[in-house]
């Protein structure tokens with residue numbers, strides 16, 4: 001099957017409108033092909049490693065990519081051996097459990113170390129049997145800052161060296177460990193984090209744990225989101241200097257992000273659903289920022305952002321003084337979340353269904369899924385007597 005050439009001219013992706021409404025090329029590939037490709041790439045990466053080397057598996061956001069590349073840098077500088085980084089998403093192709101299974105089943109020479117950074121307890125549960133099967137050939141070190149239950153932590157400690165601490169993001173935890181400034185001991189010598197990297201770690205932390213005091217943190221996040229993983233990681237290795245060196249690249253990504261944001265907010269339609277003032281936006285882009293603008297600045301009680309891939313997000317005022325049932329609406333559609341931010345996925349079963357949606361791109365009011373979403377909202381609104 002042809003790969004990139006299978007996207008016809010009918011689906012260009014070269015303007016803000018098309019970037020907002022046309023899914024990226026590989027959206028049209030069957031999952032089985034996406035999975036095979038990701039697994040093949042993973043195996044090629046890991047086959048370069050010897051017994052003394054390390055594999056780092058991490059999340060693919062700013063904190064994940066930065067912590068992954070800093071873990072590699074730390075390991076390589078204190079051991080003199082090599083490490084490779086495998087960025088993954090929670091539900092994407094070749095996720096953590098799949099990667100570890102491949103390592104157990106398909107790789108002839110397994111690396112002596114696997115480090116996992118910025119990935120949470122749900123993945124540990126899914127990968128636990130593979131982690132146990134790696135030992136004693138391979139040892140595992142896990143650094144994370146998400147919520148873990150006591151039971152999960154005690155299971156983790158039985159099969160891995162763990163640093164689970166919610167006081168700072170994963171990148172910042174690695175910075176502290178490498179500086180010898182963390183209470184927990186990790187089985188790698190603390191040789192001192194390069195200052196430039198510590199400075200970037202502070203900015204990543206500001207973003208990742210929502211301190212949001214440093215104006216540079218949004219630039220870092222946008223760079224991580226829009227650049228290729230490899231490009232971002234090689235830039236992050238230079239530390240805070242990255243923001244100067246890549247100033248123009250980041251500015252271009254920011255411009256695109258802002259244009260996508262404006263488009264989402266400007267094309268949103270207003271609906272009254274069971275007495276609730278709802279704004280419905282359609283398109284790819286920074287959906288949390290768009291949702292935030294629609295409720296906080298434009299005064300809607302609930303913002304709905306639908307994407308061409310069938311995913312949909314709900315946002316309400318963070319003050320929790322108005323609508324606080326976003327998670328209940330999302331649950332009606334098979335998703336979930338929090339009272340003021342939640343998400344779900346509508347199933348686009350056929351290609352035709354997608355095209356139908358795409359052709360109505362600039363008219364969210366006519367979108368065939370709006371009725372489904374409004375129904376979910378109105379069920380919740382009628383069940384909840386207003387305060």
Ligand SMILES: [Mn+2]
Nearest residue numbers: 063118169208
């Ligand atoms: Mn993180």
